[in-house]
């Protein structure tokens with residue numbers, strides 16, 4: 017076990033340095049022990065680091081798009097930046113200058129890009145403004161790489177390695193009870209797609225295309241869409257993996273690749289898959305069933321026969337009534353529908369008609385909102401009763417609220433830090449790691465009495481403040 021204690025000077029470990037240690041491991045080539053932090057005051061922390069087994073590799077990379085670092089002399093392993101440093105050392109001993117430069121760049125860019133997310137920076141150019149801060153000197157022994165270098169190296173990292181970091185984080189979180197399931201509780205894997213970075217001019221080989229008519233003229237719009245998998249354990253979310261939607265395929269095809277990878281890598285990590293109406297396809301359902309998973313999907317008009325059958329039968333039976341706060345639910349639940357012929361097995365359909373009332377602040381008038389939800393599922397009524405299934409199905413929104421919305425609004429995940437098919441995935445995977453660690457840190461390591469007094473943005477600001485605390489007195493020279 018190796019300890020790292022803070023001192024009272026400006027060089028003591030700060031939130032920002034701990035963020036780096038949590039994200040990447042310390043610089044002594046030892047992998048990282050996550051979440052062994054103890055709080056000391058409001059902005060200074062101690063961290064202990066102990067060795068762990070290196071993460072296992074070997075996951076197929078289906079989202080590579082064939083972009084290989086073919087013009088580079090070595091493979092950059094993003095999984096273990098400490099390995100990059102070791103290889104850097106070996107390369108220097110062997111006199112392989114190119115390998116040295118490449119691997120060293122990989123280690124540095126990992127550290128720098130990780131902190132960029134922890135400090136919620138909006139671009140690599142914003143990060144570049146901190147190049148001469150003494151923070152980097154302490155961590156890297158030199159100024160941080162330029163924005164161009166970070167972008168270029170990110171375009172050549174190996175994605176399976178980055179994904180293994182996320183899977184390794186998941187395993188560590190389970191062992192440390194960050195993701196602890198209570199007795200009898202199901203763990204859900206929520207899968208959903210997200211579109212980012214639309215442009216009419218700039219594009220890369222990984223861009224999807226669509227035609228948009230503006231003023232009677234047709235334009236080609238380029239954009240990226242990816243599918244993310246988020247584990248939901250009670251109220252705790254964990255962003256597990258992502259897969260890009262490739263040109264000439266639809267979102268469900270990308271989601272199937274993602275699901276198969278997650279199910280092969282972590283076969284016992286979840287019991288139920290929660291998806292929206294787009295995924296109510298026999299192929300997706302059967303793939304999940306074959307791997308021992310149940311599926312809950314929103315039922316829309318795409319499955320018209322099944323939906324109409326269910327609604328007509330529901331009209332003839334009394335609903336189950338439930339009141340939760342200001343929301344009243346009328347629920348119908350029937351099993352054994354065979355109208356979805358492609359499924360080749362009966363399915364269960366559940367409907368929840370939800371009426372929420374509240375008094376408007378402006379005039380005190382009573383307001384009403386009605387939502388009508390219908391789901392199709394493979395879960396049997398004996399396993400999950402109607403009210404619990406409705407609550408479970410609503411947890412699908414966690415991937416919107418705690419996933420995409422937060423990543424986009426507060427972590428700048430939609431920004432194209434470097435427009436390259438592989439770099440886009442690399443930055444998404446890194447922001448997912450940063451998001452997981454940040455929330456584990458806030459929820460598990462900051463004392464409750466202190467945590468309730470501040471928002472997550474407060475802690476993010478402290479991390480950024482620690483970085484800028486070591487800014488040089490003299491400014492950058494202005495450009496000519």
Ligand SMILES: [Zn+2]
Pocket residue numbers: 219220221222223224239240435436437
């Ligand atoms: Zn692109």
